[in-house]
Amino acid sequence: MKEISVIGGGSWATALVKILTENKVHVHWYVRRHQQADILNQKGVNPDYLQGTKLDATYIEASTDLEAVISKSEILLFLVPSAQLPAIVRNIDTDLLKEKFVITSIKGTVGENNDLPSAFISQTFHLGEQHQAMIGGPCHAEEIAGNRKTYMTLCSANLPFLRRIADWFTTPYVRVQLSADLLGVEYAAIYKNVVGIVCGMAKGLNYGDNFMAVLVSNAIYELEVLLSGVGASTNRMGCSQYLGDLLVTGYSAHSRNRTFGELIGQGYSVVQSQTIMSMVAEGYYATKGLFETASRFGLNLPLLNTAYRVLYNHMPVVSEFKLLERNIK
Incomplete structure (x- = not known):
């Protein structure tokens, strides 16, 4: 059986x-x-x-x-x-x-x-x-x-x-x-939730599709930096288990991490956003874990840094995105 x-x-x-x-x-x-x-x-x-x-x-x-x-x-x-x-x-x-x-x-x-x-x-x-x-x-x-x-x-x-x-x-x-590639796929699955939160923040702040495309393009680059930094292969990063997972989490209305980020972008606090959702947004915890991991490996990941400063340092989301605008291209 x-x-x-x-x-x-x-x-x-x-x-x-x-x-x-x-x-x-x-x-x-x-x-x-x-x-x-x-x-x-x-x-x-x-x-x-x-x-x-x-x-x-x-x-x-x-x-x-x-x-x-x-x-x-x-x-x-x-x-x-x-x-x-x-x-x-x-x-x-x-x-x-x-x-x-x-x-x-x-x-x-x-x-x-x-x-x-x-x-x-x-x-x-x-x-x-x-x-x-x-x-x-x-x-x-x-x-x-x-x-x-x-x-x-x-x-x-x-x-x-x-x-x-x-x-x-x-x-x-x-x-x-x-x-x-358990190592690479697992790290990609965790990082994509951070991307979902940042994309949600952008939507909550009323950024448009043009900026969202730049945001996701930079997220793809950041994922490659992260995977290389932790010793995972990046040879097949364009496959669905890496890039596809990132894209759907960043764009889909089904993504609870994107929804969580959108609430933050609209001005709700972390606690208020979690209460409104009544569901777990894994990206909240993933942000802290990956930020500390990236710091340990000396990796500069602007999207991850933005999410961390807003969620854990309680920095204003508007000013953090103005800073992010200068750090992505």
């Missing part, structure tokens, strides 16, 4: 469970609330996210017992916000993950060391690279929910494992690609 344990109950988790259950993969699903688990098991609907999406409850076993869910499958899929990951893993017995395969799709750095999510889990549970994988984009949950054409990338040094599970994520509307 094909089965997987999913940790996380948000929009992205719901979209991936939709794909998995359509492919008759049995999903052991950890969620935080008993009511949410009951409704998922009985009706195949997530009451908190993508409520209009019907899931095949035949293949769902939702539970609030984290260790029970993990013990049910040899393959784990972590889909929690990066800020919540340390608290989640603290509740897991290290022995439970021995010889398991761990897939992540978390778009922010983790902890004081600003680790990649895959690296954080690997170090915590002593997993080798053959037992690690991640899912890259561009993949908005809302479009998957609506069966709209999507390209998804599975990344791991263990290509036989990826080939084994590729069909689990493949549907008539999802095309799956395989990559061995």
